[in-house]
Amino acid sequence: MALTLAIETSCDETAVALFDTERGIIKDLVSSQAKLHAPFGGVVPELSAREHVKNISPLLEELFFETGLTYGDLDFISFTLTPGLVLSLVVGVGVAKAIAHYKKIPLVPVHHLEGHIYSVFLTHEVEYPFVSLIVSGGHTELYLVEGFGRYRFLGGSLDDSVGEAFDKVARMLGFPYPGGPHIDRLAQRGKATVSFPTPKVEGDFNFSFSGLKTAVLNFLRRNPNYPKEDIAASFQKKVAEILKDRTLKALDRLNISRLTVVGGVSANSELRKVFRELQDMGIEVYLPEMKYTGDNAAMIAYVGALRYKIKKFAPLDINAVPSYPLERFGTDWT
Ligand code: KG4
Numbered sequence: 001m002a003l004t005l006a007i008e009t010s011c012d013e014t015a016v017a018l019f020d021t022e023r024g025i026i027k028d029l030v031s032s033q034a035k036l037h038a039p040f041g042g043v044v045p046e047l048s049a050r051e052h053v054k055n056i057s058p059l060l061e062e063l064f065f066e067t068g069l070t071y072g073d074l075d076f077i078s079f080t081l082t083p084g085l086v087l088s089l090v091v092g093v094g095v096a097k098a099i100a101h102y103k104k105i106p107l108v109p110v111h112h113l114e115g116h117i118y119s120v121f122l123t124h125e126v127e128y129p130f131v132s133l134i135v136s137g138g139h140t141e142l143y144l145v146e147g148f149g150r151y152r153f154l155g156g157s158l159d160d161s162v163g164e165a166f167d168k169v170a171r172m173l174g175f176p177y178p179g180g181p182h183i184d185r186l187a188q189r190g191k192a193t194v195s196f197p198t199p200k201v202e203g204d205f206n207f208s209f210s211g212l213k214t215a216v217l218n219f220l221r222r223n224p225n226y227p228k229e230d231i232a233a234s235f236q237k238k239v240a241e242i243l244k245d246r247t248l249k250a251l252d253r254l255n256i257s258r259l260t261v262v263g264g265v266s267a268n269s270e271l272r273k274v275f276r277e278l279q280d281m282g283i284e285v286y287l288p289e290m291k292y293t294g295d296n297a298a299m300i301a302y303v304g305a306l307r308y309k310i311k312k313f314a315p316l317d318i319n320a321v322p323s324y325p326l327e328r329f330g331t332d333w334t
Pocket residue numbers: 011135136137138139162163164166167178179180181184263264265266267268269293294295
Protein backbone atom coordinates (compact mmCIF):
# COMPACT_ATOMS: atom_id res chain seq x y z
CA MET A 1 0.00 0.00 0.00
CA ALA A 2 1.43 3.39 -0.98
CA LEU A 3 0.04 6.90 -1.00
CA THR A 4 0.70 9.41 -3.77
CA LEU A 5 0.00 13.08 -4.19
CA ALA A 6 -0.60 13.90 -7.87
CA ILE A 7 -0.22 17.34 -9.42
CA GLU A 8 -1.50 18.45 -12.84
CA THR A 9 -0.93 21.98 -14.23
CA SER A 10 -0.42 21.41 -17.97
CA CYS A 11 -3.07 23.85 -19.19
CA ASP A 12 -5.80 25.88 -17.49
CA GLU A 13 -6.80 23.54 -14.68
CA THR A 14 -4.88 23.38 -11.42
CA ALA A 15 -5.56 19.85 -10.16
CA VAL A 16 -4.37 17.81 -7.18
CA ALA A 17 -5.28 14.35 -5.92
CA LEU A 18 -4.48 11.88 -3.16
CA PHE A 19 -4.49 8.26 -4.34
CA ASP A 20 -3.82 5.04 -2.49
CA THR A 21 -2.40 2.20 -4.61
CA GLU A 22 -4.78 -0.27 -2.91
CA ARG A 23 -7.86 1.81 -2.19
CA GLY A 24 -7.78 4.15 -5.21
CA ILE A 25 -8.81 7.82 -5.17
CA ILE A 26 -9.07 9.36 -1.71
CA LYS A 27 -9.83 12.87 -2.93
CA ASP A 28 -9.26 14.93 -6.04
CA LEU A 29 -9.74 18.65 -6.56
CA VAL A 30 -9.79 20.74 -9.73
CA SER A 31 -9.65 24.53 -9.84
CA SER A 32 -10.61 25.74 -13.32
CA GLN A 33 -9.33 29.00 -14.80
CA ALA A 34 -11.93 28.97 -17.61
CA LYS A 35 -13.53 32.26 -16.48
CA LEU A 36 -10.18 34.05 -16.44
CA HIS A 37 -9.44 33.11 -20.06
CA ALA A 38 -13.01 33.47 -21.39
CA PRO A 39 -12.65 37.11 -22.57
CA PHE A 40 -9.54 36.16 -24.59
CA GLY A 41 -11.19 33.31 -26.51
CA GLY A 42 -8.51 30.83 -25.41
CA VAL A 43 -5.88 30.09 -22.76
CA VAL A 44 -3.32 32.91 -22.26
CA PRO A 45 -0.10 31.09 -21.22
CA GLU A 46 1.34 33.72 -18.87
CA LEU A 47 -1.99 34.29 -17.13
CA SER A 48 -2.41 30.55 -16.76
CA ALA A 49 1.01 30.11 -15.15
CA ARG A 50 0.41 32.97 -12.71
CA GLU A 51 -2.97 31.54 -11.77
CA HIS A 52 -1.44 28.11 -11.08
CA VAL A 53 1.11 29.76 -8.77
CA LYS A 54 -1.73 31.52 -6.94
CA ASN A 55 -4.03 28.49 -6.67
CA ILE A 56 -1.80 25.52 -6.02
CA SER A 57 -1.02 26.08 -2.33
CA PRO A 58 -4.63 26.79 -1.21
CA LEU A 59 -5.74 23.75 -3.22
CA LEU A 60 -3.13 21.53 -1.50
CA GLU A 61 -4.18 22.97 1.88
CA GLU A 62 -7.79 22.03 1.15
CA LEU A 63 -6.81 18.54 -0.07
CA PHE A 64 -4.90 17.71 3.10
CA PHE A 65 -7.35 19.44 5.43
CA GLU A 66 -10.35 17.57 4.03
CA THR A 67 -8.67 14.16 4.10
CA GLY A 68 -6.90 14.56 7.43
CA LEU A 69 -3.68 13.35 5.77
CA THR A 70 -0.29 15.08 5.92
CA TYR A 71 2.82 15.39 3.74
CA GLY A 72 4.42 12.89 6.11
CA ASP A 73 1.96 10.20 4.95
CA LEU A 74 3.09 10.42 1.31
CA ASP A 75 5.14 7.64 -0.28
CA PHE A 76 5.73 9.31 -3.67
CA ILE A 77 4.75 12.27 -5.85
CA SER A 78 3.16 11.90 -9.32
CA PHE A 79 3.16 14.88 -11.64
CA THR A 80 2.51 15.85 -15.27
CA LEU A 81 5.87 16.34 -16.96
CA THR A 82 4.66 16.83 -20.54
CA PRO A 83 3.00 17.88 -22.90
CA GLY A 84 1.41 21.25 -22.21
CA LEU A 85 2.03 24.97 -21.90
CA VAL A 86 5.57 25.04 -20.58
CA LEU A 87 4.99 28.03 -18.28
CA SER A 88 2.07 26.18 -16.71
CA LEU A 89 3.85 22.84 -16.49
CA VAL A 90 6.84 24.31 -14.64
CA VAL A 91 4.59 25.37 -11.75
CA GLY A 92 3.43 21.79 -11.09
CA VAL A 93 6.88 20.33 -11.77
CA GLY A 94 8.47 22.83 -9.38
CA VAL A 95 6.02 22.11 -6.57
CA ALA A 96 6.33 18.32 -7.10
CA LYS A 97 10.13 18.53 -6.96
CA ALA A 98 10.13 20.70 -3.84
CA ILE A 99 7.93 18.24 -1.93
CA ALA A 100 9.88 15.19 -3.16
CA HIS A 101 13.16 16.84 -2.23
CA TYR A 102 11.99 17.93 1.21
CA LYS A 103 10.28 14.64 2.12
CA LYS A 104 12.95 12.50 0.38
CA ILE A 105 10.36 10.50 -1.55
CA PRO A 106 10.37 9.36 -5.21
CA LEU A 107 9.25 11.63 -8.02
CA VAL A 108 7.16 9.88 -10.68
CA PRO A 109 6.70 11.65 -14.05
CA VAL A 110 3.50 11.17 -16.06
CA HIS A 111 2.70 11.99 -19.69
CA HIS A 112 -0.56 13.97 -19.83
CA LEU A 113 -1.97 11.86 -22.69
CA GLU A 114 -1.16 8.71 -20.76
CA GLY A 115 -3.24 10.23 -17.97
CA HIS A 116 -6.19 10.70 -20.31
CA ILE A 117 -5.83 7.13 -21.65
CA TYR A 118 -5.98 5.72 -18.11
CA SER A 119 -8.81 8.05 -16.96
CA VAL A 120 -11.18 5.22 -17.91
CA PHE A 121 -9.39 2.85 -15.51
CA LEU A 122 -10.49 4.99 -12.55
CA THR A 123 -13.89 3.35 -12.93
CA HIS A 124 -13.28 0.13 -14.91
CA GLU A 125 -10.23 -1.92 -15.84
CA VAL A 126 -9.89 -2.47 -19.58
CA GLU A 127 -8.16 -5.52 -21.01
CA TYR A 128 -5.23 -5.04 -23.40
CA PRO A 129 -4.89 -4.51 -26.30
CA PHE A 130 -7.28 -1.66 -26.98
CA VAL A 131 -7.49 1.40 -29.20
CA SER A 132 -7.72 4.78 -27.50
CA LEU A 133 -9.20 7.85 -29.17
CA ILE A 134 -7.98 10.97 -27.36
CA VAL A 135 -10.15 14.01 -28.03
CA SER A 136 -9.17 17.12 -26.11
CA GLY A 137 -8.37 20.81 -26.47
CA GLY A 138 -4.78 20.07 -27.42
CA HIS A 139 -5.01 16.66 -29.07
CA THR A 140 -7.01 14.45 -31.43
CA GLU A 141 -5.08 11.19 -31.66
CA LEU A 142 -5.58 7.47 -32.05
CA TYR A 143 -3.28 5.05 -30.22
CA LEU A 144 -2.96 1.32 -30.00
CA VAL A 145 -2.38 0.48 -26.33
CA GLU A 146 -0.73 -2.93 -25.97
CA GLY A 147 0.10 -2.67 -22.28
CA PHE A 148 1.23 -0.11 -19.73
CA GLY A 149 3.94 2.01 -21.39
CA ARG A 150 3.38 0.32 -24.77
CA TYR A 151 1.68 2.82 -27.05
CA ARG A 152 1.65 2.96 -30.86
CA PHE A 153 0.59 6.19 -32.55
CA LEU A 154 -1.90 5.38 -35.32
CA GLY A 155 -2.93 8.85 -36.51
CA GLY A 156 -4.02 12.29 -35.46
CA SER A 157 -5.26 15.67 -36.55
CA LEU A 158 -3.19 17.35 -39.23
CA ASP A 159 -4.46 20.78 -38.17
CA ASP A 160 -6.87 21.84 -35.39
CA SER A 161 -7.65 19.50 -32.53
CA VAL A 162 -11.31 18.63 -32.17
CA GLY A 163 -11.56 20.70 -28.97
CA GLU A 164 -10.13 23.71 -30.79
CA ALA A 165 -12.71 23.25 -33.55
CA PHE A 166 -15.50 23.21 -30.94
CA ASP A 167 -14.07 26.31 -29.25
CA LYS A 168 -13.68 28.23 -32.53
CA VAL A 169 -17.16 27.36 -33.83
CA ALA A 170 -18.60 28.33 -30.44
CA ARG A 171 -16.83 31.68 -30.71
CA MET A 172 -18.38 32.23 -34.17
CA LEU A 173 -21.76 31.60 -32.55
CA GLY A 174 -21.01 34.14 -29.81
CA PHE A 175 -20.01 31.89 -26.90
CA PRO A 176 -16.99 32.37 -24.59
CA TYR A 177 -14.07 29.95 -24.12
CA PRO A 178 -14.32 26.98 -23.57
CA GLY A 179 -17.06 26.70 -26.15
CA GLY A 180 -17.48 22.91 -26.35
CA PRO A 181 -20.05 22.65 -23.54
CA HIS A 182 -22.04 25.58 -25.05
CA ILE A 183 -22.24 23.89 -28.45
CA ASP A 184 -23.28 20.66 -26.74
CA ARG A 185 -26.14 22.35 -24.84
CA LEU A 186 -27.27 24.39 -27.85
CA ALA A 187 -27.24 21.36 -30.17
CA GLN A 188 -29.66 19.53 -27.88
CA ARG A 189 -32.34 22.04 -28.90
CA GLY A 190 -31.50 21.85 -32.63
CA LYS A 191 -31.67 19.54 -35.62
CA ALA A 192 -28.77 18.60 -37.91
CA THR A 193 -30.30 20.32 -40.95
CA VAL A 194 -27.05 21.53 -42.56
CA SER A 195 -24.90 19.00 -44.35
CA PHE A 196 -21.30 20.17 -43.89
CA PRO A 197 -18.69 18.53 -46.17
CA THR A 198 -16.43 15.74 -44.88
CA PRO A 199 -12.82 17.01 -45.07
CA LYS A 200 -10.45 14.99 -47.25
CA VAL A 201 -7.35 13.84 -45.36
CA GLU A 202 -4.24 11.89 -46.26
CA GLY A 203 -3.78 8.69 -44.28
CA ASP A 204 -6.55 6.38 -43.11
CA PHE A 205 -6.35 7.30 -39.45
CA ASN A 206 -5.70 11.03 -39.67
CA PHE A 207 -8.16 13.84 -39.02
CA SER A 208 -8.66 17.40 -40.20
CA PHE A 209 -11.02 19.92 -38.64
CA SER A 210 -9.91 23.29 -39.98
CA GLY A 211 -11.86 22.81 -43.25
CA LEU A 212 -15.01 21.98 -41.32
CA LYS A 213 -14.54 25.06 -39.14
CA THR A 214 -14.19 27.23 -42.30
CA ALA A 215 -17.29 25.60 -43.81
CA VAL A 216 -19.25 26.62 -40.70
CA LEU A 217 -17.87 30.17 -40.94
CA ASN A 218 -18.81 30.47 -44.64
CA PHE A 219 -22.27 29.09 -43.98
CA LEU A 220 -22.79 31.62 -41.17
CA ARG A 221 -21.71 34.50 -43.43
CA ARG A 222 -24.17 33.44 -46.12
CA ASN A 223 -26.99 32.63 -43.67
CA PRO A 224 -26.65 35.03 -40.72
CA ASN A 225 -30.18 34.35 -39.48
CA TYR A 226 -30.04 30.55 -39.65
CA PRO A 227 -31.01 28.98 -36.29
CA LYS A 228 -27.81 28.66 -34.26
CA GLU A 229 -28.98 25.49 -32.56
CA ASP A 230 -29.29 23.77 -35.96
CA ILE A 231 -25.78 24.87 -36.95
CA ALA A 232 -24.45 23.56 -33.63
CA ALA A 233 -26.27 20.23 -34.06
CA SER A 234 -25.04 19.87 -37.67
CA PHE A 235 -21.42 20.66 -36.76
CA GLN A 236 -21.45 18.31 -33.78
CA LYS A 237 -22.98 15.49 -35.80
CA LYS A 238 -20.32 15.88 -38.51
CA VAL A 239 -17.51 15.82 -35.93
CA ALA A 240 -18.89 12.64 -34.36
CA GLU A 241 -19.24 11.05 -37.80
CA ILE A 242 -15.60 11.84 -38.74
CA LEU A 243 -14.26 10.54 -35.42
CA LYS A 244 -16.35 7.38 -35.64
CA ASP A 245 -15.34 6.67 -39.23
CA ARG A 246 -11.55 6.85 -38.60
CA THR A 247 -11.79 4.95 -35.34
CA LEU A 248 -13.75 2.13 -36.93
CA LYS A 249 -11.14 1.92 -39.68
CA ALA A 250 -8.39 1.59 -37.08
CA LEU A 251 -10.25 -1.09 -35.13
CA ASP A 252 -10.95 -3.00 -38.31
CA ARG A 253 -7.37 -2.79 -39.62
CA LEU A 254 -5.92 -3.93 -36.29
CA ASN A 255 -8.66 -6.50 -35.76
CA ILE A 256 -9.37 -5.12 -32.29
CA SER A 257 -12.81 -4.72 -30.79
CA ARG A 258 -11.99 -2.80 -27.63
CA LEU A 259 -12.05 0.99 -27.57
CA THR A 260 -11.68 3.85 -25.10
CA VAL A 261 -12.69 7.44 -25.94
CA VAL A 262 -11.10 9.96 -23.57
CA GLY A 263 -10.26 13.66 -23.08
CA GLY A 264 -12.29 16.82 -22.59
CA VAL A 265 -14.40 16.36 -25.73
CA SER A 266 -15.42 12.84 -24.63
CA ALA A 267 -17.89 14.72 -22.38
CA ASN A 268 -19.85 15.63 -25.51
CA SER A 269 -23.31 14.05 -25.45
CA GLU A 270 -23.51 13.33 -29.18
CA LEU A 271 -20.06 11.73 -29.15
CA ARG A 272 -20.95 9.59 -26.15
CA LYS A 273 -24.14 8.47 -27.88
CA VAL A 274 -22.49 7.69 -31.23
CA PHE A 275 -19.64 5.75 -29.62
CA ARG A 276 -21.88 3.87 -27.20
CA GLU A 277 -23.91 2.70 -30.20
CA LEU A 278 -20.81 0.85 -31.44
CA GLN A 279 -21.52 -1.71 -28.72
CA ASP A 280 -24.31 -3.01 -30.98
CA MET A 281 -21.56 -3.95 -33.46
CA GLY A 282 -19.84 -6.06 -30.81
CA ILE A 283 -17.24 -3.42 -29.91
CA GLU A 284 -16.47 -2.94 -26.20
CA VAL A 285 -16.60 0.83 -25.67
CA TYR A 286 -15.34 2.56 -22.52
CA LEU A 287 -15.80 6.24 -21.68
CA PRO A 288 -14.48 8.02 -18.57
CA GLU A 289 -16.88 9.18 -15.91
CA MET A 290 -17.93 12.76 -16.75
CA LYS A 291 -15.76 14.31 -14.01
CA TYR A 292 -12.68 12.55 -15.43
CA THR A 293 -13.16 13.61 -19.07
CA GLY A 294 -11.41 16.97 -18.65
CA ASP A 295 -8.04 17.58 -17.05
CA ASN A 296 -7.73 16.21 -13.52
CA ALA A 297 -5.08 14.85 -11.18
CA ALA A 298 -6.87 11.57 -10.43
CA MET A 299 -5.83 10.19 -13.82
CA ILE A 300 -2.25 11.39 -13.23
CA ALA A 301 -2.23 9.60 -9.86
CA TYR A 302 -3.49 6.38 -11.44
CA VAL A 303 -0.65 6.35 -13.99
CA GLY A 304 1.83 7.45 -11.32
CA ALA A 305 0.85 4.40 -9.27
CA LEU A 306 1.49 2.08 -12.25
CA ARG A 307 4.91 3.61 -12.84
CA TYR A 308 5.77 3.57 -9.11
CA LYS A 309 5.15 -0.18 -9.11
CA ILE A 310 7.94 -0.68 -11.67
CA LYS A 311 10.17 1.74 -9.75
CA LYS A 312 11.04 4.15 -12.53
CA PHE A 313 11.57 7.49 -10.89
CA ALA A 314 12.66 10.89 -12.17
CA PRO A 315 15.89 12.56 -11.02
CA LEU A 316 15.55 15.78 -9.01
CA ASP A 317 16.98 17.86 -11.88
CA ILE A 318 14.14 16.88 -14.23
CA ASN A 319 12.44 19.79 -16.01
CA ALA A 320 9.09 20.36 -17.77
CA VAL A 321 8.99 19.51 -21.48
CA PRO A 322 6.45 21.23 -23.79
CA SER A 323 6.04 18.13 -25.92
CA TYR A 324 7.32 14.56 -25.96
CA PRO A 325 6.05 11.64 -28.07
CA LEU A 326 3.92 9.30 -25.98
CA GLU A 327 5.36 6.25 -27.78
CA ARG A 328 8.88 7.13 -26.63
CA PHE A 329 7.84 8.27 -23.16
CA GLY A 330 6.67 4.72 -22.55
CA THR A 331 10.04 3.21 -23.39
CA ASP A 332 12.20 6.01 -21.98
CA TRP A 333 10.41 6.02 -18.68
CA THR A 334 9.60 2.36 -18.10
O1 KG4 B 1 -8.91 17.46 -21.95
P1 KG4 B 1 -9.22 18.91 -21.77
O2 KG4 B 1 -9.89 19.33 -20.49
O3 KG4 B 1 -7.92 19.77 -21.88
C1 KG4 B 1 -6.87 19.45 -22.73
O4 KG4 B 1 -6.03 18.59 -22.36
O5 KG4 B 1 -6.85 20.03 -23.83
O6 KG4 B 1 -10.11 19.37 -23.03
C2 KG4 B 1 -10.64 20.66 -23.14
C3 KG4 B 1 -11.51 20.74 -24.40
C4 KG4 B 1 -11.98 22.17 -24.71
O7 KG4 B 1 -11.71 22.43 -26.07
C5 KG4 B 1 -13.49 22.12 -24.43
O8 KG4 B 1 -14.25 23.01 -25.22
C6 KG4 B 1 -13.79 20.68 -24.78
O9 KG4 B 1 -12.71 19.96 -24.25
N1 KG4 B 1 -15.07 20.22 -24.20
C7 KG4 B 1 -16.14 19.85 -24.94
C8 KG4 B 1 -17.18 19.51 -24.02
N2 KG4 B 1 -16.68 19.67 -22.75
C9 KG4 B 1 -15.38 20.11 -22.89
N3 KG4 B 1 -16.32 19.78 -26.27
C10 KG4 B 1 -17.53 19.38 -26.72
N4 KG4 B 1 -18.56 19.05 -25.91
C11 KG4 B 1 -18.42 19.09 -24.56
N5 KG4 B 1 -19.46 18.75 -23.77
